[in-house]
Amino acid sequence: MRGSMATKHFKGIIALITIKGGAGKTTLAACLGAEFRKQGQEVTMIDADPQQSLAAWYGDSEPLSNITLIANAENTAAVIAQQQPGLVIVDTAGFANKTTIEIAQIADVVLIPCRSSGIDARQALQTVALCNEINKERSSPAKIKVVMTATNRSAIVRHVRNEMIAAGADVLGCEIGQRTSYPEAELSGSAPCLMGKTAQKAADEIQTLSIEILR
Numbered sequence: 001m002r003g004s005m006a007t008k009h010f011k012g013i014i015a016l017i018t019i020k021g022g023a024g025k026t027t028l029a030a031c032l033g034a035e036f037r038k039q040g041q042e043v044t045m046i047d048a049d050p051q052q053s054l055a056a057w058y059g060d061s062e063p064l065s066n067i068t069l070i071a072n073a074e075n076t077a078a079v080i081a082q083q084q085p086g087l088v089i090v091d092t093a094g095f096a097n098k099t100t101i102e103i104a105q106i107a108d109v110v111l112i113p114c115r116s117s118g119i120d121a122r123q124a125l126q127t128v129a130l131c132n133e134i135n136k137e138r139s140s141p142a143k144i145k146v147v148m149t150a151t152n153r154s155a156i157v158r159h160v161r162n163e164m165i166a167a168g169a170d171v172l173g174c175e176i177g178q179r180t181s182y183p184e185a186e187l188s189g190s191a192p193c194l195m196g197k198t199a200q201k202a203a204d205e206i207q208t209l210s211i212e213i214l215r
């Protein structure tokens with residue numbers, strides 16, 4: 001593995017991947033990028049989704065202008081490889097296209113966001129299975145981690161989490177709550193860690209996520 005998880009400043013590729021659209025990939029990519037930058041890391045953001053949602057989020061953003069964004073690359077996997085050694089966060093499409101497979105082949109950490117429903121859980125587990133298959137061909141496999149997103153206090157969240165764990169998924173202890181701070185961050189081209197007290201809860205959970213995914 002290129003990156004060392006033990007060092008404070010991780011260098012490697014974190015890819016947001018799931019075949020379920022709307023799970024929260026772009027939101028987590030954008031917020032994690034800002035969080036790692038705030039922690040003093042040089043971060044390169046890669047938008048590998050044809051919809052270019054991350055590019056729109058970061059595009060004209062003044063608060064995020066100190067973070068490098070690469071969008072619309074012709075050969076995304078090659079461009080990611082060129083950024084090594086370095087911290088690279090990759091946002092992918094809401095379905096498994098060729099580019100997503102290539103990214104899963106080189107990522108150090110695959111982060112799979114999952115909302116709390118049976119459909120979301122099944123598709124997250126399919127994504128875990130896909131990445132496990134890809135890992136079999138790799139000499140240094142990616143860490144594959146699921147994070148529950150847009151959670152609330154309902155029993156469904158616990159139920160879906162337990163089902164995923166029972167199916168063998170590595171589900172992170174931290175959760176990303178259902179919060180207006182996330183769409184607000186997108187609308188204002190910012191991120192919770194830059195938005196002050198109004199987004200403190202979101203900022204705290206993204207910081208916790210940034211630590212937990214590198215364990």
Ligand SMILES: Nc1ncnc2c1ncn2[C@@H]1O[C@H](COP(=O)(O)OP(=O)(O)OP(=O)(O)O)[C@@H](O)[C@H]1O
Nearest residue numbers: 021022023024025026027094150177178179182183
């Ligand atoms: N934790 C959250 N709380 C509230 N809203 C959220 C949260 N996470 C994501 N959203 C909202 O859900 C919608 C989908 O999120 P996002 O675009 O990040 O998903 P995605 O997986 O990137 O989707 P796609 O597959 O289309 O690329 C957006 O409107 C976003 O603001």
Ligand SMILES: [Mg+2]
Nearest residue numbers: 025026049053
């Ligand atoms: Mg997206």
